[in-house]
Amino acid sequence: MSIPADLKYTKSHEWVRIEADGTLTVGITHHAQDLLGDMVFVENPAVGRSLNAGEECAVVESVKAASDVYAPVAGEVVSSNSEVESSPEKINQDAYGAWMFRIKPANAADVNTLMDAGGYEAHVASEAH
Amino acid sequence: MSELKKTPLNDTHRALNAKMVDFGGWDMPVNYGSQIEEHHAVRRDAGMFDVSHMLPVDVEGENARAFLNQLVANNIDKLKEPGKALYSCMLNEAGGVIDDLIIYWRGDNRYRIVVNAGTADKDLVWMFKQAEPFGINLVPRRDLAMIAVQGPNARQKVWNAMPGLEDVTADKKPFNAVEIGEMFVARTGYTGEDGFEIMLPVKAAPFFWQALIEAGVKPCGLGARDTLRLEAGMNLYGQDMDETTSPLESGLAWTVDLQSERGFIGKSALQQSEITHQLAGLVLQDKGVLRAHQKVFTRHGEGEITSGTFSPTLEKSIALARIPLGIAPGEEVEVEIRDKKLKAKVVKYPFVRNGKSLIG
Numbered sequence: 001m002s003i004p005a006d007l008k009y010t011k012s013h014e015w016v017r018i019e020a021d022g023t024l025t026v027g028i029t030h031h032a033q034d035l036l037g038d039m040v041f042v043e044n045p046a047v048g049r050s051l052n053a054g055e056e057c058a059v060v061e062s063v064k065a066a067s068d069v070y071a072p073v074a075g076e077v078v079s080s081n082s083e084v085e086s087s088p089e090k091i092n093q094d095a096y097g098a099w100m101f102r103i104k105p106a107n108a109a110d111v112n113t114l115m116d117a118g119g120y121e122a123h124v125a126s127e128a129h
Numbered sequence: 130m131s132e133l134k135k136t137p138l139n140d141t142h143r144a145l146n147a148k149m150v151d152f153g154g155w156d157m158p159v160n161y162g163s164q165i166e167e168h169h170a171v172r173r174d175a176g177m178f179d180v181s182h183m184l185p186v187d188v189e190g191e192n193a194r195a196f197l198n199q200l201v202a203n204n205i206d207k208l209k210e211p212g213k214a215l216y217s218c219m220l221n222e223a224g225g226v227i228d229d230l231i232i233y234w235r236g237d238n239r240y241r242i243v244v245n246a247g248t249a250d251k252d253l254v255w256m257f258k259q260a261e262p263f264g265i266n267l268v269p270r271r272d273l274a275m276i277a278v279q280g281p282n283a284r285q286k287v288w289n290a291m292p293g294l295e296d297v298t299a300d301k302k303p304f305n306a307v308e309i310g311e312m313f314v315a316r317t318g319y320t321g322e323d324g325f326e327i328m329l330p331v332k333a334a335p336f337f338w339q340a341l342i343e344a345g346v347k348p349c350g351l352g353a354r355d356t357l358r359l360e361a362g363m364n365l366y367g368q369d370m371d372e373t374t375s376p377l378e379s380g381l382a383w384t385v386d387l388q389s390e391r392g393f394i395g396k397s398a399l400q401q402s403e404i405t406h407q408l409a410g411l412v413l414q415d416k417g418v419l420r421a422h423q424k425v426f427t428r429h430g431e432g433e434i435t436s437g438t439f440s441p442t443l444e445k446s447i448a449l450a451r452i453p454l455g456i457a458p459g460e461e462v463e464v465e466i467r468d469k470k471l472k473a474k475v476v477k478y479p480f481v482r483n484g485k486s487l488i489g
Binding site for chain 1: 148159160163164165352356416417418420438439441467
């Protein structure tokens with residue numbers, strides 16, 4: 001299972017990277033893309049939108065199914081990756097490279113609510129049963 | 130998970146690292162890696178599906194033809210030569226669809242019906258009940274496995290895997306079958322491509338599957354089977370029609386014989402019914418993916434998508450939708466996807482046949 005140690009994770013299968021400037025880069029995990037299969041559609045949140053923690057803010061669709069993507073913490077969308085919207089298959093090819101959007105968190109300490117790689121691995125294992 | 134039913138190829142799928150899912154109580158492969166690659170393999174070369182969850186039911190007896198003519202909506206008398214296949218709906222008294230199926234004439238008083246997996250149990254109950262007055266034998270054949278090999282190169286690759294089959298199947302036209310001992314080879318399918326559906330004894334299935342892999346046939350899961358059949362404009366039971374819908378409002382009027390004198394179950398209900406809806410093809414004009422149960426807005430009122438997906442061949446989203454009569458191909462409608470209304474064009478389907486797009 002591919003779960004990079006330097007990222008944070010949510011129970012709803014988003015990964016989060018804490019950037020040097022304090023913004024958070026968000027994508028969906030390798031495990032999530034594996035469950036969904038071939039990606040064919042991505043819709044990112046608009047830049048400037050303010051999000052509550054856990055709010056539905058983006059959509060990924062595979063041939064098989066649509067899945068919501070949730071804001072890992074509260075904050076404002078500062079950037080959106082149009083490349084994954086035009087080429088959704090990039091998420092299948094490299095889930096941790098194909099980021100979706102960046103958030104400026106309302107409260108920097110909120111990242112502490114997220115899981116580390118070990119916590120996420122245990123979470124995935126628990127969902128397998 | 131332990132209660133899921135398994136086909137004779139279950140171990141084979143697991144050895145190939147298939148992603149397995151619960152498909153109507155059966156443990157079935159949804160893909161072996163990439164659904165889109167499997168889809169393209171069938172459109173461009175050859176792919177195969179384990180469809181052993183479907184059930185062959187043999188019908189034998191002097192009154193077999195009379196029984197079938199009452200049981201199904203299509204006209205069995207279209208079966209003029211042994212080996213010929215007929216697609217039909219089996220209706221209830223109200224004219225709703227109990228199942229859709231294929232009937233093969235095996236010669237004399239012998240027929241084989243292949244029914245859907247998810248409906249097999251209720252189908253058998255219904256068929257045994259209807260068969261009583263006819264004094265015929267109905268034999269469910271769980272001792273047979275079924276493998277569908279589909280694609281422009283499917284027949285050649287089957288022949289490469291089993292050289293003996295070429296002589297006996299090369300002259301068979303589409304929708305015809307031939308039997309070689311316990312092997313039943315039909316030139317039928319559910320993808321819009323050429324190919325065979327092959328029934329054979331359970332014990333022989335893993336060996337045959339392996340021989341096909343060695344001949345270059347790509348294993349394909351039920352995911353690709355669904356996108357292929359939808360591109361080919363073929364109905365899926367339980368989605369595009371069921372016991373509450375009329376075949377005449379499900380794009381299946383061509384399979385319902387209201388011309389001949391014979392009285393099949395559901396006929397009078399259909400004759401008295403008022404038809405207000407049609408099944409139409411949709412192609413999404415905006416970005417997104419059409420899915421079953423999304424609402425469709427037309428100038429004659431609302432409709433609903435019955436099957437929707439992303440079409441790997443067209444690289445657009447397509448759907449079948451039940452919409453009001455009077456909406457014609459070329460017209461634009463709106464589909465509600467999440468909180469938005471997106472534009473879709475009504476088209477004649479099939480969308481794809483023999484590898485080629487049929488829409489403008």
